[in-house]
Amino acid sequence: MVTALTDETDYRQILREAGLRVTPQRASIITILSEADDHPNVEDLYEKTRALDDTVSVATVYRTMSVLENAGLVRKLVLDDAPARYEMMPQTDHDHLVDLDSGDLVEIPGTEIAELMSRVASELGYEIVSHHTVIRARKI
Amino acid sequence: MVTALTDETDYRQILREAGLRVTPQRASIITILSEADDHPNVEDLYEKTRALDDTVSVATVYRTMSVLENAGLVRKLVLDDAPARYEMMPQTDHDHLVDLDSGDLVEIPGTEIAELMSRVASELGYEIVSHHTVIRARKI
DNA sequence: TTGACTTTTGCGACTTATTCGCATTTACAT
DNA sequence: ATGTAAATGCGAATAAGTCGCAAAAGTCAA
Incomplete structure (x- = not known):
């Protein structure tokens, strides 16, 4: 390493x-x-x-x-x-998805989610300390 | 009522x-x-x-x-x-923000978050069962 | 290096949210 | 009305996480 x-x-x-x-x-x-x-x-x-x-x-x-x-x-x-x-703490931000069938925790790449959160929070007059998103989903 | x-x-x-x-x-x-x-x-x-x-x-x-x-x-x-x-279960979808100072749970109106989740999940080949977003934030 | 000071540690006891087993009750289809 | 599976109350059990305390050990200044 x-x-x-x-x-x-x-x-x-x-x-x-x-x-x-x-x-x-x-x-x-x-x-x-x-x-x-x-x-x-x-x-x-x-x-x-x-x-x-x-x-x-x-x-x-x-x-x-x-x-x-x-x-x-x-x-x-x-x-x-x-x-x-x-x-x-990841360098490359990401969120998480739980595969309900396997129980796996899958990483969702990209900063879109985080960006949306920030925008939405600031529209309400808030500053994000942390955001926590977990999607529970099944393979199609 | x-x-x-x-x-x-x-x-x-x-x-x-x-x-x-x-x-x-x-x-x-x-x-x-x-x-x-x-x-x-x-x-x-x-x-x-x-x-x-x-x-x-x-x-x-x-x-x-x-x-x-x-x-x-x-x-x-x-x-x-x-x-x-x-x-x-709300008719009008929304997510939640925890006000870290007051402890209040604030509703975030709008479907943007949910829509983004769906898109992002389907890009990974998943279908959302539920998504759970909690933003922890402070008033600016 | 050596102390002094304060944080951190291991251990086991504790707390707290939630689940479970079981005997009893009850909703509902017939 | 009646049979049957589902739901209930109760208290005991579980499980994740926290805490109190005495002992151990980082860190800093001399």
């Missing part, structure tokens, strides 16, 4: 700038989440991280997700009927 | 057509939800319905919401950090 070093430096700096500490647990969890190509939930993260670093506890995974979300490093996906799932 | 009778007939018919029974509990809960101008959660619904009909239990409110959601009569709004809230 060529970008690993850069990413790593990034998150370390971002944490420090936010007055947060860079702990081995946070490092391990971020490594695992960065390498994940699905959208793991806390249980997934906990198990995978454990294999790499058996000092992490579930509570820390929860706390870390919350910390990283506030720091803007991680995005939380709140589903209807399943535990929350997470992804590293 | 002039439309009450019509609405009432509607939901009775819809329930029956779906092979579901019209029970007094369901009737009471639907009445309360129809009259609500906010987006009540189960606890709200339970308390208000109780005042009208003390035979309903919390479990029934939960079950009724689920039944009505499946029947397409009710929409469930899944928030991040609070119990789910409900509204009668």
